[in-house]
Amino acid sequence: MTDEITRKSWMSLLAKAPAASLEKLWVATGLSPDYGWLRAPEIGATMVRARMGGTGAPFNLGEMTVTRCSLQIDGGAVGHGYVQGRDKAKATTAALVDALMQGEMAQSLQAAVIEPLMAEMTAAKTDRAAKAAATKVDFFTMARGED
Amino acid sequence: MYVAVKGGERAINNAHAWLAEERRGDTDVAELSIAQIREQLSLAVNRVMAEGSLYDPDLAALAIKQSRGDLIEAIFLIRAYRTTLPRFGASEPVDTAAMACDRRVSATFKDAPGGQVLGPTFDYTHRLLDFALAAEGEETVAPKGEPREEPTPHITEFLNQEGLIQTEVESDEVPGDLTREPLELPSTRPLRLQALTRGDEGFVLSMAYSTQRGYARNHAFVGELRIGKVPVEMEIPELGFSIEIGEVELTECETVNQFQGSKTEPPQFTRGYGLVFGQTERKAISMALVDRALRWKELGEDNLGAPAQDEEFVLYHSDNIQATGFLEHIKLPHYVDFQSELELIRKLRREADARNAAPVREAAE
Known part of the structure; x- marks a missing residue:
């Protein structure tokens, strides 16, 4: 039994997912719905903002590349793809998954694409956190010279 | 001052062809891939992204390869590329x-x-050259601890x-943008x-x-x-x-x-x-x-x-x-500028020579 996830979470996941993994999982579903473009894939930039001192007023840090597109499955839902980097194929797949996740395919796609991606990305993150943890300093006090 | 001058096209084309050949270096040595630069020269990639003001590791790696490792040239390539991108918007401030x-x-x-x-980190390393890296390096596996969640x-x-x-003080004021x-x-x-x-x-x-x-x-x-x-x-x-x-x-x-x-x-x-x-x-x-x-x-x-x-x-x-940009432009042709400078120096020299030729009378007056 899988928990239902929000559109915000699956789109966020698709944006950050490794392109090769997404492609592999998508191809494995065997799905190839017909669709029409509402906005063909385009590469652009987003200005990344941050806060002064981490918590203060915003400032512009620099841009990052983003690819976006919008499509409509024939007789179905509208899907949007917003993904990091310059990858029109990935944006297209993300938009297709987004469209299908809004319909009756949601559960099977969640199991076939979303959850494996989530597992892969969580494992990669945990792996880095484990390596970081191994470099944490354990302080100990040397014997003092008083006695 | 710049004046359009014809000529030099053949020389420029040949110079660029030679640049491409030099960039490749000895063809007996394997060519660098973008992925190799991205993965193995990642701190150079990071510098190019930071000063190029565009986060895209693959593009930064490409720029480093194209610029033969001249990082300021690579940053220049990234800055030029980013001006061609449509701006989709601005993010929420990162947390x-x-x-x-x-x-x-x-x-x-x-x-x-x-x-x-x-x-x-490089901290606490001894900053001694590691000749093991010059040989075929073996993979090191980083130890793991209990990950913090x-x-x-x-x-x-x-x-x-x-x-x-x-x-x-937190605010949601829209910050000014130097690129605009x-x-x-x-x-x-x-x-x-x-x-x-x-x-x-x-x-x-x-x-x-x-x-x-x-x-x-x-x-x-x-x-x-x-x-x-x-x-x-x-x-x-x-x-x-x-x-x-x-x-x-x-x-x-x-x-x-x-x-x-x-x-x-x-x-x-x-x-x-x-x-x-x-x-x-x-x-x-x-x-x-x-x-x-x-x-x-x-x-x-x-x-x-x-x-x-x-x-x-x-x-x-x-x-x-x-x-x-400003520094390096002075190596580009300034023939007309320099011609007028030359004229000026010659004129000043003639005047100085004329004064020196007749100093006594002027001093006596």
């Missing part, structure tokens, strides 16, 4: 307190929650609880931070070093230095809500500076802030020191006339693309 930290150290608190996490809190927040450090409007003086702190984070590492480092050596000394401690990834969230107009559109690796440095108090502020600690794309800690620490030095006016400190306090000096000289 660095939620960073998945690869590294997190504090020079002020030994036992801070989250601890001292060294990460993949909760976010690592910012260290300055502990000082904040006691009211001992100046607070950063030309810099005007006096500037604001958001614009200064944007200029510093994309500024030349060498320049910002030297400015920071000058404050340590006594030019507007402000006694900085590294309250915290952290490196890791944060998600980038942006509101999507067609959806009406925000999603994460990616994640970026950042280096953040917060300095804690001694402050005696002034006419307007009580004695307390003050802050300098550095935040830079990628694993770029030398730059982030430098940025924090220069940020703090430039804040003298708002803190009611004296202007000591130090270079790092002079925002016009710092901001107008921190950008290596502006600097190299």
